[in-house]
Amino acid sequence: MSCTKSGNGCTNGNGVDNNNEDDAVEISTETRYLDGTVRLRNPNIELMDQDILYHLALGSESHDLVEMFGDVKFVCMGGTPKRMFNFAEYIMKEIGHKLPTGTQLMDISQYSYRYSMYKVGPVLSISHGMGAPSIGILLHEVIKLMYHARCRDPVFFRIGTCGGIGLEGGTVIISDNAADGMMNKYYQVPVLGKLVKRPAKLDKKLVKELKALANPDDPYDTVTGTTMCADDFYEGQGRLDGAFCDYSEADKMEYLERLRSNGIRNIEMEATTFAALTHHAGIKAAIVCVALLDRMKGDQVCTPKEVLTEWQLRPQILVARYIKRYLQTKGRISLDGHGSMAVKSPRRFKLVQQESQTFE
């Protein structure tokens, strides 16, 4: 889809405005087979003898991807390998998953030397590095992995950190919209010399479900709002402490105030890419970040390491509540890491609707 600009939004080439605020992720026959497995918007892939997922150190012929990943329901991503290893261990406890005796969690993608990936029953925990190009490459390969593995209606989460806009460090922000540094609600990437714009949309229902799981007893606030995705940590986020700075503190504050008055509550570096690529794939997705500082009050991250480590758990706790609730309510997914979500029968060319993913 190449988009043309219409206001802040995009059209999909058929003149359809894809920037309707109330839309949930559009899951259609373009992105799903009859049984809910992921259908790629790329006819080339199923014609290929093999598909090498180079940055994951996996391949469609070298690995039995259905056997290895067919039961995956949740894909959780965050910047660092350490955080995603910790999340894998945490979710393992939370969902009561047991590894076979004598085994331990293994980094499935270790020989890519790029990303780390851990699998805990129906949950994949993957590091995505920093910024749009890094998470973009990962999303292409993970979406293809979902297709090859015949995963049904997977849900993706980004579990991140960010700078708050008028929000104290430690506050958890669930993104209900994503915008770039120009406040455009799309992700744009040059393709064949032309700028392709894809609407950066998140599933509003999932946002509400996550917000409802915030516990009034949590010793921190959980809020929703628009997330700004910058292409840089320093100048791109209006910091005064980069190697270069050609603006004044007043300019910075004026910019942050403008962001705040446009509903932007936090800044990080992957939101538009994550929202746009999952949306384009028809994958329900959410972003939950913890603020490391209030950018209205400063630029340097000077909170002690132990405190930052505790804060980073907060988005994980919320996402784990969602996953647990889903597994308890649906109760259809085996937690032994095998089988019940895998579809072994051929499913190509079978189209229609997917089942509902909601569980309220």
Ligand SMILES: O=P(O)(O)O[C@H]1O[C@H](CO)[C@@H](O)[C@H]1O
């Ligand atoms: O904490 P994670 O999820 O890595 O993300 C945030 O931290 C990085 C910058 O420090 C950027 O990638 C930003 O998006």
Ligand SMILES: O=c1cc[nH]c(=O)[nH]1
């Ligand atoms: O200020 C911050 C903190 C974390 N990550 C960001 O991108 N910005």
